[in-house]
Amino acid sequence: MTETMLAAYFTEDNSPLEIRETAIPQPGKGEVLVKMESCGVCHTDVHFWKGEDELPRPKPAILGHEGVGSIVAVGDGVELTAGERVGVGFVYSACGNCRECRKGLETYCQNSQATGVHVDGCFAQYIVAPADWVTHIPGELSSEEACPLLCAGVTAFSAVRKANIEPGSVVVIFGLGGLGQYAIQFAKLFGAKVIGIDLDPKKLETAKRLGAHAAYAPGEEAEKAIHELGGADALLSFAPSPQVFRNMFTLAAPTARFIQVALPNNPFTFKAAELIDLGITIIGSADGTRLERDQVMQLAKDGLVHSNVETMEFSNINEAFRRLDAGEADGRLVVQF
Amino acid sequence: MTETMLAAYFTEDNSPLEIRETAIPQPGKGEVLVKMESCGVCHTDVHFWKGEDELPRPKPAILGHEGVGSIVAVGDGVELTAGERVGVGFVYSACGNCRECRKGLETYCQNSQATGVHVDGCFAQYIVAPADWVTHIPGELSSEEACPLLCAGVTAFSAVRKANIEPGSVVVIFGLGGLGQYAIQFAKLFGAKVIGIDLDPKKLETAKRLGAHAAYAPGEEAEKAIHELGGADALLSFAPSPQVFRNMFTLAAPTARFIQVALPNNPFTFKAAELIDLGITIIGSADGTRLERDQVMQLAKDGLVHSNVETMEFSNINEAFRRLDAGEADGRLVVQF
Amino acid sequence: MTETMLAAYFTEDNSPLEIRETAIPQPGKGEVLVKMESCGVCHTDVHFWKGEDELPRPKPAILGHEGVGSIVAVGDGVELTAGERVGVGFVYSACGNCRECRKGLETYCQNSQATGVHVDGCFAQYIVAPADWVTHIPGELSSEEACPLLCAGVTAFSAVRKANIEPGSVVVIFGLGGLGQYAIQFAKLFGAKVIGIDLDPKKLETAKRLGAHAAYAPGEEAEKAIHELGGADALLSFAPSPQVFRNMFTLAAPTARFIQVALPNNPFTFKAAELIDLGITIIGSADGTRLERDQVMQLAKDGLVHSNVETMEFSNINEAFRRLDAGEADGRLVVQF
Amino acid sequence: MTETMLAAYFTEDNSPLEIRETAIPQPGKGEVLVKMESCGVCHTDVHFWKGEDELPRPKPAILGHEGVGSIVAVGDGVELTAGERVGVGFVYSACGNCRECRKGLETYCQNSQATGVHVDGCFAQYIVAPADWVTHIPGELSSEEACPLLCAGVTAFSAVRKANIEPGSVVVIFGLGGLGQYAIQFAKLFGAKVIGIDLDPKKLETAKRLGAHAAYAPGEEAEKAIHELGGADALLSFAPSPQVFRNMFTLAAPTARFIQVALPNNPFTFKAAELIDLGITIIGSADGTRLERDQVMQLAKDGLVHSNVETMEFSNINEAFRRLDAGEADGRLVVQF
Ligand SMILES: [Zn+2]
Ligand SMILES: [Zn+2]
Ligand SMILES: [Zn+2]
Ligand SMILES: [Zn+2]
Ligand SMILES: [Zn+2]
Ligand SMILES: [Zn+2]
Ligand SMILES: [Zn+2]
Ligand SMILES: [Zn+2]
The missing domain is CATH 3.40.50.720 (NAD(P)-binding Rossmann-like Domain)
Structure with missing residues (x-):
């Protein structure tokens, strides 16, 4: 494994993201290191980038919360293995133990973190994520199709379920x-x-x-x-x-x-x-649970839900942001690494 | 049975109700004739009387939809018998057959009628009502206690259930x-x-x-x-x-x-x-179903819910309206026949 | 309207049904007279005919509870009109007013009657039925397709819903x-x-x-x-x-x-x-409610559920019973009038 | 903290438990060390002891799954602090991540462990347990009252909820x-x-x-x-x-x-x-979730549910087993350390 990676840094409101080289993060106990294959660009990313929503941590920061890739390393106590393809969605982690988590309301966990918001996100060649919170991607699904399901797809599914x-x-x-x-x-x-x-x-x-x-x-x-x-x-x-x-x-x-x-x-x-x-x-209604992510992936695997995806190179990520902001995207835009 | 009865007529907005003699109505097929013992006075009555809500039928009209009394005659096809004590609440009848009724949403029946609103109500010595829509009053409950349960009680119960x-x-x-x-x-x-x-x-x-x-x-x-x-x-x-x-x-x-x-x-x-x-x-949430009326009566019978009731003579009904409007009533006001 | 009709009478266990001439029944208050177009033959009919279940009324008796036809006359107080096509299913009527009915459990009504079981059924050219209990048949559905939906279809639907x-x-x-x-x-x-x-x-x-x-x-x-x-x-x-x-x-x-x-x-x-x-x-789970019948008819109208139906002449009804009993029917058998 | 503790060992079917000295276990990452104050004796314990159920691990083994005590040490990454009083119930841990856990069915987790069954239990002066799985005991409740709530109480509550x-x-x-x-x-x-x-x-x-x-x-x-x-x-x-x-x-x-x-x-x-x-x-229905444990403790704290508890010395644990087995216990038996 190379020791550095490329990542797109959000440095200042409305300035182009800067693609820089940085150290590959290492998985700790209960974590996995994922080599990104593709990541969707979401209106939420654009809102932060334009300063319409305020990022709760200092910049420069890596956005992106619709990432799919393969596990390349795992920390202690993880049962997932290298080679498995997984997704990293908007909720990066919840505590599993607070009152809301015990009620099954993990998306309302008072200790939860959002990918790209509270921690660095998926607009990078590698990301570390908690093993309990990544989503299994069935082999039948391409990575680019799976990306928008992790955020837009599961949000729509959760709304329809309610x-x-x-x-x-x-x-x-x-x-x-x-x-x-x-x-x-x-x-x-x-x-x-x-x-x-x-x-x-x-x-x-x-x-x-x-x-x-x-x-x-x-x-x-x-x-x-x-x-x-x-x-x-x-x-x-x-x-x-x-x-x-x-x-x-x-x-x-x-x-x-x-x-x-x-x-x-x-x-x-x-x-x-x-x-x-x-x-x-x-x-x-907002977002969805890990269970709903799993359900959405199964339905997509069975060919019951289709994504309208347009892919772009990771190096063109600023063009992707521009087009999404200008309403020039027909479907969901996904950058590929 | 005497052939005339006294009833309180709403003749004009804000004018005192007029207590007049009129013919006792007769029960048709599927109907019962109830001799009123008491009837609650409700803010809904006062709103109509003050012209804040418009009555959907011509005046003079008999208001009142929290009435309790005893059956004195029944029409064809009725299994209830004279002597049974029953209540007449806000929903006078629903069709039992429209889409909403078939869904169990009888309070949203498009063909329903409200007591005192679409048909003459309970501020009278007698009322005719559909046998399927009167509520059995358990022997343990006094008539005056039962009255406000038929409207205020069941409305609160239905809200809590939701x-x-x-x-x-x-x-x-x-x-x-x-x-x-x-x-x-x-x-x-x-x-x-x-x-x-x-x-x-x-x-x-x-x-x-x-x-x-x-x-x-x-x-x-x-x-x-x-x-x-x-x-x-x-x-x-x-x-x-x-x-x-x-x-x-x-x-x-x-x-x-x-x-x-x-x-x-x-x-x-x-x-x-x-x-x-x-x-x-x-x-x-508004009102409640016949099932919820039955539930409320059972809970009251078992001493699990209590009503704060003040009784007045039917002849003082205008004083009851005045006090309710002026906020001078501590509990629910009930007129007695 | 002719004054007599043909009906298939169940006279004795295992004896052929006898097709006899009898008076056309007349609709009372709240009832409709339906001229049958077709009626499904159901295992329940065969069980009674073979004496495996006991009919709770004297023979001769008319069986049949999957009947579809057109209204030709209506009693007082009925809003349906002549010409409308309706179905008569297994529950002939429920009281609408007992504890179970008030709970929306109309199929458990203690006062309900079953078509062909407690009252004469649909193996006849005409039947009288309560207007509140017939099922509207959408114009897009043929009568023979609609028949088995009234019993087998709604039973399956209610089971799946649970x-x-x-x-x-x-x-x-x-x-x-x-x-x-x-x-x-x-x-x-x-x-x-x-x-x-x-x-x-x-x-x-x-x-x-x-x-x-x-x-x-x-x-x-x-x-x-x-x-x-x-x-x-x-x-x-x-x-x-x-x-x-x-x-x-x-x-x-x-x-x-x-x-x-x-x-x-x-x-x-x-x-x-x-x-x-x-x-x-x-x-x-058994049978289904009027609401479920309506839902099933809508789904069939929209082409979302299909029936595998074989039609026979009403005069061949005994052959239909024989084939159903012998397991020689591929789909549902429907007799046509 | 002393370095050894007393624990009651189940060594052979039907033989008296042996109280021996052993090393106090140490909490790892995400774990807490609890100094037991009391622990209920449950029919489940007796069934294992009599060989009616087979323990899925070698003997000698420590039983007991209704334990209450105070945290005296915590491992890395634990937010609970020394001095907090907690309970250790029948489910010792679930994975939080399998299909059943993601569905909120933690008691059906395929990777779960039961206290005293798969790991050493609470009939000991100290126990290590996962911080996410211990139950907060409100100050208003005595330890001995809380014990049976952790197993019998929550099992009854979960059944009633269903x-x-x-x-x-x-x-x-x-x-x-x-x-x-x-x-x-x-x-x-x-x-x-x-x-x-x-x-x-x-x-x-x-x-x-x-x-x-x-x-x-x-x-x-x-x-x-x-x-x-x-x-x-x-x-x-x-x-x-x-x-x-x-x-x-x-x-x-x-x-x-x-x-x-x-x-x-x-x-x-x-x-x-x-x-x-x-x-x-x-x-x-069996057992209950962590949420249900929390609910039960709140209800007990508010005085809405009472336990019928008889306390005995830990040194008399064999007498407690005997009495429970003989049906000589009136309420729940709890041993105290
Ligand atoms: Zn998103
Ligand atoms: Zn949480
Ligand atoms: Zn209706
Ligand atoms: Zn009212
Ligand atoms: Zn049938
Ligand atoms: Zn009924
Ligand atoms: Zn137990
Ligand atoms: Zn699990």
């Missing part, structure tokens, strides 16, 4: 980009009749190709069609607009569930009567 | 009037550690007497105490103020449930991040 | 005849990875055609394959053999659910340790 | 010894109406004192009383007799849940129709 869908449920999905496209596929796997809503006509076509029963721009046509189906049993928002939240009330069937994933800054408003008259349930 | 409480859960109840007092008792029956919040010091004392672990005015002391317990697992609002909704976010543990029952007119606001960071669930 | 399946769950289905074939399709709609088990090699092929991941005869190969998948999360038995119950323990993952639908006469045995060591849950 | 109890549910508890007495108290905390069943008249009195609505010997009187309540919604068996399983079917309401905890060797039998006609659910 929606209490059963075969025949009418499910409306707002925002048909990366997460929304995953959500369509997952909702279909639960047997739902899926309606997609987006302003972009191209995305409406994509939604139908992915199995949506119908797809509409927001407006009267959508409303009429959904009312004819008896209203929506579940509504999931991946579109960062408070207006979408208002539209949910218009389309809901009694006791509908709203699952909120998008994070617009502008506040949401509603009146108590809107909530109570229909017995609405509103749920906030 | 809160996913188990023994040891920390439950915060905002608003310690009639509904809140019931909610304390029910949450205790689920094993909760209950914290009451209200501005009125007298109600804080009542809450503790009813079994609350602690009771506070809104503010820092409450916040500190609840955080020391690890945050609230469930928060129920019976206080008609949007500020209470804001306070819920301050007190919530991860994945807390907010149950909204109070109906302030001013809108609620929140940011998506507040919902998502803690994985909050917000649920609207 | 299995807590989510995408990727490993579900083993024992017995791949009519119900098992429906169960495969429904489990797939919940996203399951389905394994079929049957002794008949032809049925194993059918199972795979219907979407099963794999299908095996009982034995070591099946066991090995299911263990490689991590064990079964849910196991459903439509095979009337106590041995199948024993096999479930061999194939189960921790906290697996066993759903028992088949009704062998021989007793089942197990040891407490078998149940406790893996935290197994065993659930008995 | 019973889907809500206020007013009718819950029948078979076997009113240690576990059954805890189960009565926990079921009451969920709001249940509890009926106790036992052959021993003294235990029936104890059950009523602990809050049971009624308590009966098995037989017609019990049956009549439970049927008058509408049948049992949940039935829990802590009595090691297959006959109890048969009795459950006699007493069940539709869709009742049977929770099986007792482990008789004789097989259980039932017919499919018994399960299906009432829609019964049968669930196996």
Whole structure:
């Protein structure tokens, strides 16, 4: 193993990441060293880079939390072995022992760390990660396909799981980009009749190709069609607009569930009567558990969920950031090492 | 049976109800005739009477939906018999057959009728009601105690049931009037550690007497105490103020449930991040099902829930309305025939 | 409307049903008169006919509980109209008001009646049924396809719903005849990875055609394959053999659910340790609710579940009984009027 | 700290445990050293000692899995500190990372170890245990009270949690010894109406004192009383007799849940129709999770569950084993160091 590696350092808001040589980290007890093969670029990375979110540690820092590669070394007490392919997702580690962890709410662990946020991330040729927190990648999946599943995929899956869908449920999905496209596929796997809503006509076509029963721009046509189906049993928002939240009330069937994933800054408003008259349930959802990561990988392995991925060279990572920020990416962008 | 009865007619907004003589209605197929013994006066009645809510039928009209009395005649096909004591609550009837009814969501039936709202109510010496929709009143309960259970009691019970409480859960109840007092008792029956919040010091004392672990005015002391317990697992609002909704976010543990029952007119606001960071669930709740009415009556019969009732003569019904409107009622007011 | 109709009378155990002329029944209040178009023949009919189950009313009697036809007349208080196509399934009526009905457990109503069992059934040109209990048949479905869905289809669907399946769950289905074939399709709609088990090699092929991941005869190969998948999360038995119950323990993952639908006469045995060591849950399931009937019809309308139906003339009903009893029917037999 | 300790060694089936001097173990990374204050004696210990269950490791071996004491030393990476009082229960450790652990089913972890079974247990003055797996003991609880809660208490609590109890549910508890007495108290905390069943008249009195609505010997009187309540919604068996399983079917309401905890060797039998006609659910339950241990300690701290404990000197441990085996213990026996 060479003793240095290349890593992309975030040094200053909005400045190009700098690819530098640095020492390869070494795995401690319970840790593995992973040689990265590919890593997805996520809006979360871009938000930090643009200074829209503040990184809770000093720069320079390595971002990236959708990394897939092979184990090349392991610390003491690790049962995984060199050669196994694993993913490193957004939650880098949780304590396994606090009240939230004991409740199975590991994503709410008060002692958890996020990859690229609290510790160096996957935009580097090597990363050390806790053996208990890496995700097994089935052999049938390419590394680049697996990357966005670790973050966008599992976030969409967790949201859909919270929606209490059963075969025949009418499910409306707002925002048909990366997460929304995953959500369509997952909702279909639960047997739902899926309606997609987006302003972009191209995305409406994509939604139908992915199995949506119908797809509409927001407006009267959508409303009429959904009312004819008896209203929506579940509504999931991946579109960062408070207006979408208002539209949910218009389309809901009694006791509908709203699952909120998008994070617009502008506040949401509603009146108590809107909530109570229909017995609405509103749920906030983010990320997913290790179990959900495993489930997503199994579904992808079985060919039941597909990723729309475009690959770029690691050396072009700044171009990847630029394109994602400019909305010039059609699918998920993944850099390859 | 005499052929006429006395009934209190709502004739004009804010004018005294007029007690008039009118024909006793006759039960049709599947209906029972109930001779009223007592009927609770509810804020909903007062809202209609003051014109704050609009009655969906012409006046003069008989209000009242917390009535208890004895069956004196039955129509064809009814298995109940004269002499049985029954209650007539807010939902007068649902169709039993629409999509919502088939889902067990009878309180969201699109063909349902509300007592006193769509049909004449219980502020009369007799009422006809569907046999399938009256509630059996156990012999151990007095009629006046049973009255408020039919509306306030079952509304509080249904809200508490939606809160996913188990023994040891920390439950915060905002608003310690009639509904809140019931909610304390029910949450205790689920094993909760209950914290009451209200501005009125007298109600804080009542809450503790009813079994609350602690009771506070809104503010820092409450916040500190609840955080020391690890945050609230469930928060129920019976206080008609949007500020209470804001306070819920301050007190919530991860994945807390907010149950909204109070109906302030001013809108609620929140940011998506507040919902998502803690994985909050917000649920609207109103009224309850026939099953929940039966459950509440059983719990009251077994001495597990108590009502704070003040009785007045039916002839004083206008004084009851005035006192309820003026906030001069300590517990629930019930008129007796 | 003619005033008489033909009906197939069960007169004596094992004697041919007698097709006789009789008066067309008239719908009372809340009832509809349905002109039958087709009716499925079910093992339950054959069991009564052979005297293996005892009919709780005197003979001659009309059997049949998978009937589909068009409404030709309605009684008072019915909102359905002539011309609508409806199905009459096994539960003819429930009271809507007893404790079980109020709990939403209408199939356990203590006052319920079964079609063909407690009242005359659908092997007749006309039947009267309660308007609240007939099932709407979507225009996209043929009557003969709809028939077996009313009994076999809804029974399989209700069983699958109880299995807590989510995408990727490993579900083993024992017995791949009519119900098992429906169960495969429904489990797939919940996203399951389905394994079929049957002794008949032809049925194993059918199972795979219907979407099963794999299908095996009982034995070591099946066991090995299911263990490689991590064990079964849910196991459903439509095979009337106590041995199948024993096999479930061999194939189960921790906290697996066993759903028992088949009704062998021989007793089942197990040891407490078998149940406790893996935290197994065993659930008995029969029939389904009106809501489940509606769900099944929607799924069939959307082309998501298919029936394997063979039609015969009503005049050949005795041949249908003979073939079903002899195991000579490949799919579900439906007589046409 | 002294360098040797006393420990009770199980050397041969049915021979007295030998109290010997041995080296105090040292805590490794992630471990704590606990100085025992008291440890409960459990039937599981006696079964091993009598050779009825086989210990999966060589003798001499230290049994005991209901130990409470204070931390006196900690290994690397441990946040607990010397002086904290903790409990060591039956599950000594689980891996936190296998499929079952990721599902939150830590008690089914394929890599778990049991205290006293796979590793030396608590019948010693000191024990080393994983920091993540010890249970915090609130200051309000005495060590001897806490001991049986770690095993008998949490087993009863987990069983009651699986019973889907809500206020007013009718819950029948078979076997009113240690576990059954805890189960009565926990079921009451969920709001249940509890009926106790036992052959021993003294235990029936104890059950009523602990809050049971009624308590009966098995037989017609019990049956009549439970049927008058509408049948049992949940039935829990802590009595090691297959006959109890048969009795459950006699007493069940539709869709009742049977929770099986007792482990008789004789097989259980039932017919499919018994399960299906009432829609019964049968669930196996053992032990509980760390979360459930924490919940039980909180409930005990709040005075909501009480233990019936008799203390003995550690030097008398063989007398404790004898008495437990002979059925001469009234409550739970706890040895003190
Ligand atoms: Zn991401
Ligand atoms: Zn944690
Ligand atoms: Zn309805
Ligand atoms: Zn009211
Ligand atoms: Zn059938
Ligand atoms: Zn009923
Ligand atoms: Zn034990
Ligand atoms: Zn594990």
